[in-house]
Amino acid sequence: MVSTEIRSITATGIALLLDDIDTDRIIPARFLRCVTFDGLGEHAFEDDRQQDANHPFDRPQFQGAGILLAGRNFGCGSSREHAPQSLMRWGIKAVIAESFAEIFFGNCGSLGIPAVTAVRADLVKLAAVIETNPTLEITVDLQQLQVSAGDLSFSVSMPASARDALVTGQWDYLGRLLSAADQVKSHAKKIPYLTGFRM
Amino acid sequence: MSDKRNLFNKVWDLHTVQTLPGGQTQLFVGLHLIHEVTSPQAFEILRDRKLSVAFPERTIATVDHIVPTSSQARPFLDGLAEQMMSAIEKNCAEFGITLLDLKDERQGIVHVVGPEQGLTQPGMTIVCGDSHTSTHGAFGSIAIGIGTSNVAEVLATQTMFLSRPKVRRVVVNGELASGVYAKDVILYIIQQLGVQGGVGYAYEFAGTTFDSMSMEERMTVCNMSIEGGARCGYINPDQTTVDYLQGRSFVPKGADFERAGKWWLSLASGEDAQFDDVVEFRADEIEPTVTWGITPAQSVGISQPLPKVNEVAADEQRLIREALDFMGLKEGQSIKGTKIDVAFIGSCTNSRISDLREAARIVEGHRVSPHVKAIVVPGSQLVRKQAMAEGLHKIFEAAGFEWREAGCSMCLAMNPDKLQGREVCASSSNRNFKGRQGSPTGRTLLMSPAMVAVAAIEGHVADIREFAGVLV
Numbered sequence: 001m002v003s004t005e006i007r008s009i010t011a012t013g014i015a016l017l018l019d020d021i022d023t024d025r026i027i028p029a030r031f032l033r034c035v036t037f038d039g040l041g042e043h044a045f046e047d048d049r050q051q052d053a054n055h056p057f058d059r060p061q062f063q064g065a066g067i068l069l070a071g072r073n074f075g076c077g078s079s080r081e082h083a084p085q086s087l088m089r090w091g092i093k094a095v096i097a098e099s100f101a102e103i104f105f106g107n108c109g110s111l112g113i114p115a116v117t118a119v120r121a122d123l124v125k126l127a128a129v130i131e132t133n134p135t136l137e138i139t140v141d142l143q144q145l146q147v148s149a150g151d152l153s154f155s156v157s158m159p160a161s162a163r164d165a166l167v168t169g170q171w172d173y174l175g176r177l178l179s180a181a182d183q184v185k186s187h188a189k190k191i192p193y194l195t196g197f198r199m
Numbered sequence: 200m201s202d203k204r205n206l207f208n209k210v211w212d213l214h215t216v217q218t219l220p221g222g223q224t225q226l227f228v229g230l231h232l233i234h235e236v237t238s239p240q241a242f243e244i245l246r247d248r249k250l251s252v253a254f255p256e257r258t259i260a261t262v263d264h265i266v267p268t269s270s271q272a273r274p275f276l277d278g279l280a281e282q283m284m285s286a287i288e289k290n291c292a293e294f295g296i297t298l299l300d301l302k303d304e305r306q307g308i309v310h311v312v313g314p315e316q317g318l319t320q321p322g323m324t325i326v327c328g329d330s331h332t333s334t335h336g337a338f339g340s341i342a343i344g345i346g347t348s349n350v351a352e353v354l355a356t357q358t359m360f361l362s363r364p365k366v367r368r369v370v371v372n373g374e375l376a377s378g379v380y381a382k383d384v385i386l387y388i389i390q391q392l393g394v395q396g397g398v399g400y401a402y403e404f405a406g407t408t409f410d411s412m413s414m415e416e417r418m419t420v421c422n423m424s425i426e427g428g429a430r431c432g433y434i435n436p437d438q439t440t441v442d443y444l445q446g447r448s449f450v451p452k453g454a455d456f457e458r459a460g461k462w463w464l465s466l467a468s469g470e471d472a473q474f475d476d477v478v479e480f481r482a483d484e485i486e487p488t489v490t491w492g493i494t495p496a497q498s499v500g501i502s503q504p505l506p507k508v509n510e511v512a513a514d515e516q517r518l519i520r521e522a523l524d525f526m527g528l529k530e531g532q533s534i535k536g537t538k539i540d541v542a543f544i545g546s547c548t549n550s551r552i553s554d555l556r557e558a559a560r561i562v563e564g565h566r567v568s569p570h571v572k573a574i575v576v577p578g579s580q581l582v583r584k585q586a587m588a589e590g591l592h593k594i595f596e597a598a599g600f601e602w603r604e605a606g607c608s609m610c611l612a613m614n615p616d617k618l619q620g621r622e623v624c625a626s627s628s629n630r631n632f633k634g635r636q637g638s639p640t641g642r643t644l645l646m647s648p649a650m651v652a653v654a655a656i657e658g659h660v661a662d663i664r665e666f667a668g669v670l671v
Contacts, residue, residue: 019518020394020494022632029611030637033265033279035239035286047639072514073395076428076494077632078611079330080237081346102398102430103330103344110348120514161221161362174244174348177356180216180225181253184358187216187227188254193320194229197451197458 005169006112008141009094011066012134013149014056015127016045021070022077023104027086029078040082041089057090061134069127070097072120075104084108094140096147096156098123109162112171114142122147122154142167205468206435207366207401210341214324216358223360229323229340231258231353232309233296235265235287236613237328241350242290254357255295259318260287262300263308264613268576268603271301280614294354307579307605310334310547314418315579317447321436321463326353331547331629333424336433337417338440339466341401343431364430365475367400368468371408373482377670378663380557381416382549382627382647384408386488386498389427391480394496397429400476403468404434408482414443415551422548423629426495435467487663490631490645491534492522497631498645499534501662507531525633526642527621534660537644539625541618542573542655543636544600544648546610546628550578552585554627554648559591561652561669567599568658574601574616576608600655612637625654 031043049055056062068087074097075083084107087095094114108115118126129136129149138149142163145156165171188194202209216225233241238260245251252258265280275281291298299305305316310331313319321339326332328350335342345359352359369388389396402424409417417434424432441460444450451459486500497519499505505523507530508516523530528537544550544558555577567573575595577583583605586592592602609616610628617637618624624636624643631643644660653666664670 018521019514022494022630024611024630024632024635028634028639029264029613032236032613033277033283035283036243037240047634050639073398073428076394077330077425077630079328079332079344079346081240081328081348099395099398101395101428103346103425107346107348110346159362161219161223164221173360174248174352174355177225177352177358177360178250180358181356184216184225184227184253184356188357191213191227191229192462193323193459196455197462199458199462 003112003169003172006114006166007143008139009067009114010137010139011093012064012136013067013069013126013130013138014062014065015069015130016056017069017071017123017127019071020073020076023075023080023083024077026075026083027080032080032082037082037085037089040086044086044090064091066091066093067138067140068092068095069123069130070095072098074100076101079103081107081110084111084113088113096123096140109165109171110173112166114140114158114166116140116145116156116158118147118154118156125152201469201471203469203471203473205366205403205472205474206339206433206466207341207403209466210322210324211363219360223362225358226324226361228326228353228357228359229257230318230325232313232325232327233258233260233350234309234329235262235283237347238290238350239283239286240347241354242294244351245294245354250355252294252296252354257357258296258354260291260296260298261306261309261312262287264607264611266301266606267615268606268608269615271604304580304584307582308547308550308607310422311551311578311582314338314414315581317444317450320444320450321440322466326359330425331422333430333432334418334422334547336421336424336431337414339433339436339463341431341433344425364399364401366403367397367476367478368403368405368474370406370477370479371482372406373408375408375482375485378487379485380647380649381412381419383485383488385420385423386490386495386645387485388480389423389496390488390498392427392478394426394494395428397424397427400429402427402429402432403474404432409434410437413553414439415553418551419548423495426629436463437467487647487650489534489650489660491526491528493525493631493633495629495631495645497522501535504531504533535662537660538623539571539644539654539659540622541624542567542571542651543609543624543626543628544574544651545576545578545608547578548629549627549648550576550582552582555582555586555591558648558652559594561649561666562598562600562656563594565598565656567655571655571658573599573655574603574609576603577605579605609636611635625651625660627651
């Protein structure tokens with residue numbers, strides 16, 4: 001299966017510049033009682049939203065936003081792919097954060113969601129721009145590793161392997177792994193615990 | 200010539216099928232554990248693409264997150280849970296995977312079951328769609344949590360792509376003081392290195408403190424590596440590891456066991472092994488530790504005051520304020536004396552027989568404080584059976600604890616065990632995130648199971664070292 005080439009994302013933004021946002025907050029565990037990912041979008045940040053009448057995910061001007069701005073260690077905690085799934089189904093197409101937790105970052109890659117990092121000062125500036133002009137389109141350019149929004153422009157980072165997979169349309173890892181099936185079978189014969197520990 | 204590679208790199212190299220030009224490794228997976236929450240969508244991917252499971256004997260399934268710990272009669276009262284249970288039964292039958300279900304006495308929390316059955320062994324690569332897979336690193340394996348797309352990849356190919364992390368040696372030397380447990384050690388390490396400190400690293404836990412720990416204590420430590428940001432944490436295999444494994448059902452026997460043992464021990468990082476980073480702590484710096492906030496790094500030694508907002512780094516202040524506000528605590532106050540409503544002993548961190556024995560020893564002859572709801576949830580059916588053979592359930596029940604069936608229970612509240620409203624829970628689990636225990640406003644204080652037992656009796660957070668007659 002060939003996946004789409006994702007070279008850049010253009011959409012309006014939504015800012016949630018808090019640190020250590022864990023995946024339980026992104027999608028509370030009770031919504032993991034399901035056998036498909038359908039319907040997770042409406043429950044993104046549900047418990048936070050219940051406790052904050054002014055939560056960005058409920059504010060009318062940010063409905064339809066596609067680029068999420070986040071703080072440090074975004075997506076820490078549980079490995080649940082339900083977290084990026086719920087953001088994606090809410091409408092998020094790319095995340096710009098100060099930093100990401102590792103499993104969450106990998107899960108974004110599996111779903112073709114660019115997850116790039118930026119310095120805090122740039123995130124703060126962009127958040128201010130979004131607040132005053134929520135309809136402004138933001139572009140995350142993965143080839144140039146550049147974010148632009150109106151007059152504002154700054155550079156972002158992403159590990160080369162993750163970026164290359166997106167821009168060349170090779171983020172469907174399953175297809176690539178399958179093509180090495182014979183190599184995998186012969187490799188298994190070199191693993192001591194699969195061969196009675198006879199080395 | 201001596202091998203200067205640390206254990207992590209030896210095991211990684213052994214399982215490397217190929218390295219992509221971009222640097223990612225296609226890693227062979229030795230053991231794949233699955234459960235009912237993160238696997239159904241993966242099996243759907245296989246069906247959509249008309250794929251089969253490449254190495255069905257290398258995947259083992261159990262059920263833990265959604266199972267009720269009171270009545271386990273089928274169908275479950277929760278229709279959604281019943282649907283998930285049916286899905287894993289159907290998927291395992293259709294794809295030829297062994298399922299340790301509720302009717303099988305080997306069922307339990309996946310990270311308790313793997314070691315208990317001897318599925319988890321040194322030198323393996325172990326993955327599971329669950330972040331606490333790091334637990335299995337206690338045996339000197341590379342054990343990491345993965346997402347559901349990865350679960351599909353591993354089912355279909357027995358491999359996945361990963362970037363090789365750096366390896367940080369986290370050294371703790373010395374003897375732990377009385378009343379200080381493995382849980383306190385890992386809470387202390389996370390407090391010192393932060394919840395993000397381990398991102399991009401595997402943690403090798405080394406030093407005399409870990410050397411003298413039992414396998415169950417080592418599992419508690421490795422379990423919470425992920426809470427420090429490290430996707431994987433491990434401890435080098437030694438004679439304690441080999442002795443623990445001998446005789447377990449999936450462990451080779453006779454001459455094969457002899458060969459296995461030699462190989463396992465040969466994997467340990469040698470004296471001249473190289474690391475990307477080394478940090479050192481002393482066991483005598485660690486006291487009974489309790490979290491007060493909404494991340495596992497927001498903890499204090501029981502005799503220490505909570506931080507003062509103005510005394511922490513500027514970029515930490517907002518999070519500290521958010522945590523104090525959510526928890527209803529004041530800066531600079533003591534955590535000791537904080538009234539609790541619920542006491543939970545269980546979870547993949549602390550629900551093994553040694554945890555239950557220690558908690559029972561403390562509880563014996565006491566009564567749970569009248570305003571506290573206290574539950575004990577063994578990590579597996581076999582732990583439960585062993586505890587009952589030792590009469591531990593009678594001690595807990597006489598004290599006013601509820602004695603439950605095996606499962607994840609109140610660690611993450613995907614089952615009927617949940618906090619209500621703003622209840623405060625003294626918990627032996629691993630995460631104190633907002634809403635983690637099932638109530639959006641519920642509050643969690645993480646601590647050792649022994650400290651949970653003391654809190655249950657006192658009705659508030661208390662120092663085990665001041666609890667009459669428990670410590671020698």
